[in-house]
Amino acid sequence: MATNWRSCPRFPVADLLDVRLCTAPFDPALELRNFTRALPQAGGIVSFLGQVRAGDGVEALDLRHYAPLTLPAMRTLAGQVRGRWALDGLLIIHRSGEMVPGDPIVLVAAAARHRRDAFAAADFAMDHLKSESWFWKREKVAGQWRWIEPRMQDFEDIARWR
Amino acid sequence: MATNWRSCPRFPVADLLDVRLCTAPFDPALELRNFTRALPQAGGIVSFLGQVRAGDGVEALDLRHYAPLTLPAMRTLAGQVRGRWALDGLLIIHRSGEMVPGDPIVLVAAAARHRRDAFAAADFAMDHLKSESWFWKREKVAGQWRWIEPRMQDFEDIARWR
C-alpha cells in the first residue's frame, strides 16, 4: 500500500506560511504534528488530507507539474488565503510524481484563533488548489495510463467563493 | 506545555464510527494516522483539532462532563452526522478533566469519497459538539478558577445548519 515517506524539503514563504511541492512521499501525521506544535496560540486547526483512493481499480497515479508555474501558483494561493482569513498559520503540501493507493497527495492545514476561519480557509485553499494550480494527472488502470480531464464539480466548487 | 499522551479507551459505535470521551491526554497525530490507514477507500479526510490556546493567560482548563449524558449525546451526534453525509468514517474524540495550554481538547475527523461531504460533516459535528454536548468548562487565570458561560457565537454556528 502506501510507500514509506521520505523527507520533503521546505520552502517557507513567511514565518507562518509553509508551502511545499514534494516529489517523494511525505508523512501527513508528522507534518500536522509539527505544524500544530509550532502554533500553540491557535485554538483550532482544520486539515484536509487527500490520498490516492484504494478500491477503484487505480493501480497508480501520476501527477505532473511545470516547475516555473506550479510552486509560484501555490504560493500565490497561500498568500490569498492568508489575506482573506485571520490565520495563525497555513500549510500546503502537494505531491508530484507517481503514487500508489494509500499515498498522500495533498495536505492543507489552516490554524486560527476561531474555528470558522480555519474551516473556511482550508476549504477555499482546497477548492482553488484543485482547480487553479498546475497539475496534470494520469491514472494507471489495468496496466494502461490515461490522462484525467477537468471535472465540472471543480468549477462549481470554485463558484462558491465568488 | 502539552502533557504526554496516554492511551484513551475506544468505544466504537459501529465499524466506521469511533466516538470516545478521554479523561487523559491523547495524541491527535497518532489518532489521525490510525483513522486514515483504516480507510484507504476514502479520498479525503477533513479534521478539526481544538487545543488549549497558549498566550491568553489561561493556566489550565477543566472540562466537566456528566457520564450518563455526555457520551450518549456524542454518539447520537455521530449518528446524525453519518446519516446526513456520505462518509466512509467518522472519528470524534473529546477530552474531559484538567488540561494545560497545548493539550488537545477535541479531534473530529470525517473521511469521505468526496471532499465536500468531509468538510461539511466535520464542520457540522464541531458546531453541534460545542453547543449541544454536555461539557462544563472552567478556566484558571492568575491562580483563580472561573466558570465559562455559553457564547452567542455557538448559537449562530448552530443556526447555519437549520
Next chain:
Amino acid sequence: MAARLVFLGRLEELAGCPFADVAFGAPLHWADVLAWLGDDQAPELPALVNSDKVRLALNGMMVTDKASLTVVDGDELAFLPPVSGG
C-alpha cells in the same frame, strides 16, 4: 429511602459539593426538592434550578416538565446549567 442530587458546572460551587444524598420517607415532588435545596444547600439554589436555564436529568433521562417530577428511592437527579461554549 435515599436519592442522589448531582450539581454540574457552577451549581457545584453554589451547592458546595458535586453531589448530595438526600434521605426521605415518601417520594419527593419538585416542591420538596426545591425546599430541601434551599434549606440544606444554599438559599439561592431553588430559584436558580427552577428557572428555564437549568435543566434536569433523572437517571440519565432529560426531564421535560419539572413540575411533574417524582423522585423515588435510588434515583439520581442531576441539575444541568447551560453548557460552556468556546
Next chain:
Amino acid sequence: MAARLVFLGRLEELAGCPFADVAFGAPLHWADVLAWLGDDQAPELPALVNSDKVRLALNGMMVTDKASLTVVDGDELAFLPPVSGG
C-alpha cells in the same frame, strides 16, 4: 538560435516527448511555431494548441495573446492543456 518547447499533460503523448528544442535563424512568431509543430511533431498539434483550451507560458509567464507571441534565443515556451480535476 534555439528555444525549448515544453509539452504538458496529454500534449506530451501527442508530441511524443516532454519537450523539444527548436533551432531557428530569426525570432519565431506564433504562425512559425504552429507550422513547426505540425511539420516536426504531430499534424493535430497546431489546431489543438491554437484553441482557447491550451494556454501558453513563455519563460514561466502566462501569454495573454498568442498571436502577438515572439520566441527568441534561449526562450522556454510551455503548452498547458486544462489541468486535471479531482
